[in-house]
Amino acid sequence: MKKEKPVWNRDNWPIAAAMNGFPGILPDGSLVQKQSVDQWAATLQTVVDAGFSEFDPSDSWLRVADLSPDRRREFMSLVKALGLSIPAISTTRKSSVIDPVHADEYLAYNHRVIDTAAEIGAQSVTFGLFGELTEAQQKSLWFWTAQGVKNPDDPDTYRKAVARIRELGKHAEECGIEVSLEMYEDTYIGTADGAVRFVNDVDVPAVGINADIGNLVRLHRPVEHWSSMIDKVAPYAKYWHVKNYMRVEDPEKGLIFSYPTPLALGIINYRAAIQKFLAHGFCSAFLCEHYGGDSLSICAMNRVYLRTLLPR
Incomplete structure (x- = not known):
C-alpha cells in the first residue's frame, strides 16, 4: 500500500520530541511500561x-508495540x-541480527513495531544494528x-542482516510505512x-x-x-534523528574531544544539510534528540531553529 507524499512547510512539518530524556526504568525500579494512564499523562x-505537538515513544521509554490492545487504546486516547x-x-538496541541471545525475538518484535505504527497512524519506524551498552559504556559519563x-x-x-532488514522492509511497504536505518558507529x-x-x-x-x-x-x-557524509546519504534519507555536537581536534597531539550542543551551535551545519536533503526530495519527519542537561528544553530550542530552515 503506497501513500502519497505529503506537502509540508515550516509551519506543519512534523518535528517530534525524543523521549530519551525520560528513563524507561524509574528510580524505584518500576517500569514505564507498567504505569497508569495518569502517570503517562504527567510525563x-x-x-x-x-x-511539541509530536513525539516519538522510543522503546527505551515505552514499548508501545508490546502494550495489550486495551492498554494501547488507552495510551492513544491519552x-x-x-x-x-x-x-x-x-527502536533502540533491539538488533534483529547481532544480539547473541535475542536476535530472533527482536525480529518478531520489530515486525510488531511495524504493525503498531500502521495501527496508530505513524509514517515511519527506525531500526538499528547496534547492540546493548557494554559495561564500560555504562560506567562512562558519555557512553x-x-x-x-x-x-x-x-x-x-x-547477508543475514540484509535479509532480515529486507524482510522488515517488505512488511513495512505492505503497511505503507517507511523504514529508516539509524547510522551508528561500528555497524554495517x-x-x-x-x-x-x-x-x-x-x-x-x-x-x-x-x-x-x-x-x-x-x-x-x-x-x-x-x-561529505550528508552528500552521500541524502538520496536515501528518510525519518531523521537530528542532534549536534561540538568537535575539537588537535592533530599534532592526536587529541579529539566532543560534547553535545544545540543544533545551531555544533559542527554539523543543519542549514546546509537540510537544503541538500530537500533537493533530493526528503519528505519525512524529524526527531529532536539531545544528551545531557535539560534535554527536552534543548530539543524544544532545536524545534524552533529547524522550522526556520524549512520551506515557507
Missing part, C-alpha cells in the same frame, strides 16, 4: 508544555487528548567515549559508504537511511567530514 504533559501525534516509532559492540566482519552475518551502517551500500543491497524502496550523523561526529576518533 507527556511536559512534552506538551515544551511546545495522546489524542493531549493534542499530540506520533509520526514515527524508534560513546567507550568502545561498544561491533558488527562482525563476516559475510554470512552481513556506521559510515556513509556502508549505509549506502547496505540500503542498496536491501533493495526495498521503503527502506532508507536515518542520517543520524551526530552519532558519528561525537566519536573521539577520526571520522569523515559531516558534509
Whole structure:
C-alpha cells in the first residue's frame, strides 16, 4: 500500500520530541511500561508544555508495540487528548541480527513495531544494528567515549542482516510505512559508504537511511567530514534523528574531544544539510534528540531553529 507524499512547510512539518530524556526504568525500579494512564499523562504533559505537538515513544521509554490492545487504546486516547501525534516509532538496541541471545525475538518484535505504527497512524519506524551498552559504556559519563559492540566482519552475518532488514522492509511497504536505518558507529551502517551500500543491497524502496550523523561526529576518533557524509546519504534519507555536537581536534597531539550542543551551535551545519536533503526530495519527519542537561528544553530550542530552515 503506497501513500502519497505529503506537502509540508515550516509551519506543519512534523518535528517530534525524543523521549530519551525520560528513563524507561524509574528510580524505584518500576517500569514505564507498567504505569497508569495518569502517570503517562504527567510525563507527556511536559512534552506538551515544551511546545511539541509530536513525539516519538522510543522503546527505551515505552514499548508501545508490546502494550495489550486495551492498554494501547488507552495510551492513544491519552495522546489524542493531549493534542499530540506520533509520526514515527524508534527502536533502540533491539538488533534483529547481532544480539547473541535475542536476535530472533527482536525480529518478531520489530515486525510488531511495524504493525503498531500502521495501527496508530505513524509514517515511519527506525531500526538499528547496534547492540546493548557494554559495561564500560555504562560506567562512562558519555557512553560513546567507550568502545561498544561491533558488527562482525563476516559475510554470512552481513547477508543475514540484509535479509532480515529486507524482510522488515517488505512488511513495512505492505503497511505503507517507511523504514529508516539509524547510522551508528561500528555497524554495517556506521559510515556513509556502508549505509549506502547496505540500503542498496536491501533493495526495498521503503527502506532508507536515518542520517543520524551526530552519532558519528561525537566519536573521539577520526571520522569523515559531516558534509561529505550528508552528500552521500541524502538520496536515501528518510525519518531523521537530528542532534549536534561540538568537535575539537588537535592533530599534532592526536587529541579529539566532543560534547553535545544545540543544533545551531555544533559542527554539523543543519542549514546546509537540510537544503541538500530537500533537493533530493526528503519528505519525512524529524526527531529532536539531545544528551545531557535539560534535554527536552534543548530539543524544544532545536524545534524552533529547524522550522526556520524549512520551506515557507
